[in-house]
Amino acid sequence: MFSYPEAFQAWLQRAENEELLDRVTVLRDELEPEARSRIEAELANRGVSPADVASHGAAREAECLRRVDGSVRRCWRCQALATELVRRWWKLYGVIPIVPVARPVCREHA
Ligand SMILES: [Zn+2]
DSSP, X not given: OOOHHXXXXXXXXXXXXXXXXXXXXXXXXXXXXXXXXXHHHHHHHTTOOHHHHHHHXXXXXXXXXXXXXXOBOBOTTTOSXXXXXXXXXXXXXXXXXXXXXXXXXXXXXX
């Protein structure tokens, strides 16, 4: 079993740049300070400049959905940042449509 730092380091090595950029920008408040600094160091190692981080953050901030309390909404299917609400049917036993519901979705699942 991995301890927290080893598991985090393994995740950090295989994470895509976009996921890391999301974490240090719009999801910044959800990170512990050490995790934030490690992600920023990893991005710098990959050649991502602070200006790139800032421009990514501005673009994502403009498109992501937030709750009334300011927290970021996640896609109901994959937990990525949600960019829009779509209407889907809530289905009894996953088969019988009962009531329409608004679901937050990412760009991929829109
Ligand atoms: Zn998604």
